[in-house]
Amino acid sequence: xxxxxxxxxxxxxxxRFRCVLAIVALAASSALLPGQTQAPRGHPSFQGESTARGSxxxxxxxxxxxxxxxxxxxxxxxxKGALSxxxxxxxxxxxxxxxxxxLGKVYEKTGARQKALDAYxxxxxxxxxxxxxxxxKQVHRAxxxxxxSAASAG
Numbered sequence: 001x002x003x004x005x006x007x008x009x010x011x012x013x014x015x016r017f018r019c020v021l022a023i024v025a026l027a028a029s030s031a032l033l034p035g036q037t038q039a040p041r042g043h044p045s046f047q048g049e050s051t052a053r054g055s056x057x058x059x060x061x062x063x064x065x066x067x068x069x070x071x072x073x074x075x076x077x078x079x080k081g082a083l084s085x086x087x088x089x090x091x092x093x094x095x096x097x098x099x100x101x102x103l104g105k106v107y108e109k110t111g112a113r114q115k116a117l118d119a120y121x122x123x124x125x126x127x128x129x130x131x132x133x134x135x136x137k138q139v140h141r142a143x144x145x146x147x148x149s150a151a152s153a154g
């Protein structure tokens with residue numbers, strides 16, 4: 001086998017190996033809570049409590065983490081996954097504005113115009129200040145776009 005081909009294959013394998021190591025390291029680091037030196041028993045990403053039977057109760061992450069994961073799914077166009085994460089964030093904290101922004105984006109992408117309008121409006125209602133002005137401008141544009149499409153469709 002030519003040396004160049006062997007070198008390319010070795011490079012490809014080492015790249016894959018580094019990627020796998022990075023994923024394992026990320027999973028291990030996310031399993032630890034602040035101040036923890038060991039991962040909890042059970043599933044590596046477990047953040048719940050043990051029951052008497054040894055099974056675990058799921059406790060969702062905070063709304064910020066749920067929105068972060070929801071945005072990841074949204075970028076990957078996994079709207080079902082994104083929707084569940086944004087809904088989880090709303091259930092955890094019903095006054096967390098970024099969760100409603102995410103819901104509005106998902107609903108708009110999936111064609112649920114009225115739900116998108118409601119979620120965007122809730123986001124604007126919860127917006128604490130002008131610090132998120134850029135997002136607010138985008139939301140106002142989205143609301144206008146959705147209202148125009150609803151008017152032309154109906």
